[in-house]
Amino acid sequence: MGPEEIINLITQNPIVLGGLALTVGMGGIIALIVFARLFIRLSRRESKNAAWQQLGYRSQGATRYGRGSVGTHYVRTYSGHEIHYRMHVKSSFGKSQSSAYWTCEIPVPSSFGLQVIEAGIADSSLAAKASRALDRHxxxxxxxxxxxxETGDAALDNRFTILGTDxxxxxxxxxGVDIGPVLLALPHVDLTVANSEARFDDTFLANVWGKDGTPLVEIHDQIAQILTKAVEMAASTPAQNSD
Structure with a gap:
């Protein structure tokens, strides 16, 4: 039984709680819960660091944008391309708002432009409702x-709003077999290929952390795969010279 199960057993089971109170007293119970929570926090930190190392992210440091506002920046190399991952956390009056996004630079000017977004988010009224429901995003x-x-693939066309230049x-x-199925497997999609970069936004952090607070390694890899393929597609359709 792990520390989290121990805490749940103590706090959610009156019989166990009463038995422990008679045996070790309330002070002992509190000490046990505090120790278990500290152990969980340290274990999650170790798991997070291990996952970060597995993904190959290199920290570029943190930047403070003002009171209660901090941004972190990581870089990894994936299939020969640099993937930049940034997270921004803003805290105010006891509440925090977090967002994250990945970018990959397009090496040459390109005429290829594309947006793939969850169909509900493309409707501004639904986006507003989602914002109010979350009360922090x-x-x-x-x-x-x-x-x-439209792609002709019902699963893609029904789930996403797709806009583009071509x-x-x-x-x-x-x-592509390495794009469509991957997009459909992701919890949340907001992909933009425009100007000089491919960008994947995750305002709700649906793709960033697992329930245990550690990075979702497979999803980070899937997003990196989408971005590198998007950059390669953009590079293969260079902008026409206006001269």
Whole structure:
């Protein structure tokens, strides 16, 4: 039985709680709970560090943007591309708001533009409702492209709003065996390929942490895979010279 199970057993079972109180007293129970929680915290920190090392992230330090606002920046190399992972935490009046995003630079000017977003988020009214329900997140999403795109894959088209500059290139990218199924497997998708980078936003942190507080290694790898493939697609469709 692990420390978390011990805490739950003590705090949620009146019989166990009463028996321990008679045996070791309330002071002993409190000490046991404090020790177990400290052990859990240290174990999670070790697991988090191990997962970070497994992913190959290199810390670029933390930046303070003002009172209660901190940003962290990590970099890893994936399939020959640098993946930048940033998290921003803002605390105010006892509440905190966190967001995270990944970026990968497009090495050449490109005409390829694409957005893939959960269909509900693309509806601003639903985004506002989600923000109010969470009471600690705001979702600042806007369309970068005017042209809606359908892939012909019902699962992709039903779940996502897809916008872009080139329907053919977007379909080729999204219907790839290493892209479409991966997007559908992710808890939350907000992908933008525009200007000089591919970016994956995770305002709700659905893709970042597991229930035990450690990084979701497989999902971090999946997002890195999507970004590198998006960058390679963009690089293969360079912007036309206006001269």
């Amino acid at each position: 705001t979702y600042d999403w806007k369309a970068h492209f005017d042209t809606p795109i 329907a053919g290139a977007a379909q080729q990218f999204l219907l």
